[in-house]
Amino acid sequence: MDELDKDCLFCKIIRGEVPSYTVFENDDVKAFLDLSQVNPGHTLMVPKKHLTNLFDYTAEDAEKYLKYIPAIANAIKKFDPKITGMNVTTNNGESASQVVMHSHIHFIPRFEGDGLKIATRNNEDKYTPDDYQKIADQIKAQF
Incomplete structure (x- = not known):
């Protein structure tokens, strides 16, 4: 546990200093209910x-931690037969609405007619094939 931050809310949850409703835990990850329960x-x-x-x-971090996503998603889906889908998301940085600055993946079960809207927008009309290619090439150059 020496890789945890003393002031981080999620590190405190991992150490058991803040209570949580744990659904899965092992040496690598902890999964617990979000109190907002979207x-x-x-x-x-x-x-x-x-x-x-x-x-x-x-x-190595990705290999170690992200491999649990399918198992957690499937366990949540199995808990309620009315679940018809799931948003699996992460917010990276304040501009992406990250509130707790400790990496976390949201698993939000979806139900037919639940009314939840995940806001996106379609800007396809603002891009030409050349614009797309330029962006793709610039990203590709970063690998």
Whole structure:
């Protein structure tokens, strides 16, 4: 537990200093109910290492922590037969609405007619094939 931050809320949850409703835990990750419960079963999965967000992950971190996503998603889906889908999301940085600065994955169960809207927008009319290619090439150059 020496890889945890003393002031981070999620690190405190991992250490047991703040109570949580744990649904899964092992040496690598802890998954617990989000108190906001956007929909019943809304769960957060956090690595048991203080990483601010996905931008801090090494390939080894990703291999170690993200491999649990399918198992957690499936366990949540199985808990309620009315679940018809799931949003699996992460907010990386304040501009992406990250509130707790410890990497976490949201599992938000979806139900037919639940009325929940995940806001996106379609800007396709603002891009030409050349614009798309330029953006793709610039990103590709970063690998």
